[in-house]
Amino acid sequence: MSLPALDDGTPAQAVVDLDAISDNVRALRGHAPSSDLMAVVKADGYGHGMLPVARAALAGGARWLGVATAAEALALRAGLGATDARLLVWLLTPGAPFADLLRADVDVTAGAPWALDEIAVGARAAGQVARVHLKVDTGLSRGGVAMRDLPDVVRRAAALEASGELRVVGVFSHLACADEPGHPSIARQAAAFADALDAVASAGLRPEVRHLANSAATLTLPGLHHDVVRTGISVYGFSPGPLLGAPSDHGLRPAMTLRARLAGVKQVDAGEGVSYGHLYTTSQDTRLGLVPVGYGDGVPRQASGGSAGPGGPFAVGSGADRRVLRVAGRVCMDQLVLDLGPGARERAGDVVTLFGASDGVAHGAEVPNAQDWAEAVGTISYEIVTRLGARVPRTYLSRGVVEP
Template structure:
């Protein structure tokens, strides 16, 4: 029995296939599967394990806690990099857990060194350089001082500088001049580090978009994120199928209330949708608390976020509420409570996609999948092993997992 009338069904076989496709796009580089933010809403540990099975040799997390969660869950035999933390982060525990750490500011090197000394082992460090994103990273005036300090710590056996990396501001616009400018700035930073005598293990710049569209930026390691889960980071260039990617998540629910209403009935808060004729309404028991974007509410003139009900593509009618949305099923609708509603999925069976919802809400597909709420159970299937029978998706696993802990 399900205690919640919706679920996010994640195909781990799709994750494995996507890693293989990404590796084929970057044959000269290793692949780091970025699993931050609960693996973009897909479930941290199951997704990480599937990515490793698919051939990823690195995992990337934003938060140190996410990296520690992976290690505590038994994810070993693969390098893990954590790159975003504030003073006081559990860096000793990270070093003890064999987690690589990014250094993006002078103070961070000091704290990593303190954590390494407390752990009694050498910390593996990646120097993050700001090549033009103006977000996290060492600006050119800081690099030489941090590099000198790091070299001194290397001589003591406290740290080992194994990587240099940066992040692109316009990778999703492959022809943008800042891409070339950042690539040149990164090459200069790498050269400066190597001139200082550092023997680098990895140099990495390419995110998902650059992995797929900019082979010259692959260096030693690529860091795909959203594409691991089968979504295109450059939808204006091409959809996932063009890159050999398969969306891994299907967000589905069950109809709750189904009822007839007369013409002129206002629907949901504010009555921004009024039914034009006698019709049947259905209530889908998920809302913005579950990640359904309120910006995808439907109005009289514009249908809301897309839904598939009984093989039909419909839209949210009226305002998205905290726990529910309403769909106008039309006159004479035959749906009954308990019938399946697909908010988004791979699109292979005519269902809406996460990109469709992004378009409806004026956002990006990243936000759509990462915002699926914590009370929505994650269920796992394996399309590669189960296969697809009679044109239907593989059966949902009988166990449902709420993702908890650091990765949630």
């Protein structure tokens, strides 16, 4: 991907390659050729932009789109307009706007005993039959109907289906440790899901789709693919965890590049403390570069570098002069500092890259990716891209052309 020039005066920019999103979806469909694919676009498309990502995912062959909240579902339906794709929302609370969701042709989740009756009320208000997915807790101990409550829930669902308020079109659950190959919980959850499907069938319910596989299971556990695979982080080009290798091992490439323009470069002496608290002290006469992004833009404050360890990685320079440097000192709300070195030739206005579309320096790339940042601060790539702040503009590319 050839990146567009940063506009004059733009301190930072996130470039999202929509072709990478589409290609990632195609690659994931190749991993699960007998299943439909749901692209998860919650949290503003993991920070990439919900609507552009959704359109790119559909272009790549996704048949379903998944979001967490009612507001996301309604915004997504309004933004997409008419489409053959099914939309599913799963994180709902009592009082959720079920009637509005049903009028918008959104599939809704019943993940607790209270939900079925509220969905039925919404269906009567909307004047239509609700499409419901039962979510079962098979061992994550988070959302979903507990296995001990499932017999009562499926009986109630069957009664409401018989009276015409709803139809159970899906059954699903979520895996706890699919990104840890061989973890014993995987087999336990698969068995529990099979029991849940038996309970649903025993109640006379005949769902259209079953879905259990997340990104990790889509890539590594074909026996759990069922009718639909729900892919989140892999849509955006990341391996679901370091134990599963690099993105390119699975035919994926990160879609987002985050860049910033140096706001200033200055010479300092050896022994100078840098940024708040002087966590970092220059070891020699050197040149410091000021980068105008900080935790107000989503850069983790834990990416500070100094006595406690190296900071977050940046790619600086180009060609033979390219090098990976670490944050020097404390990450501030709006800015951070790089120690460019005594012979640095960078100047104010030059572009540096926080992370880009690569396998990352951990796998030999010259440019870090979000997984490198995650490892630097003790988190996951999901958080790095999702936390990117609203004041960082997103620029979208498709076929090498900037999207309007």
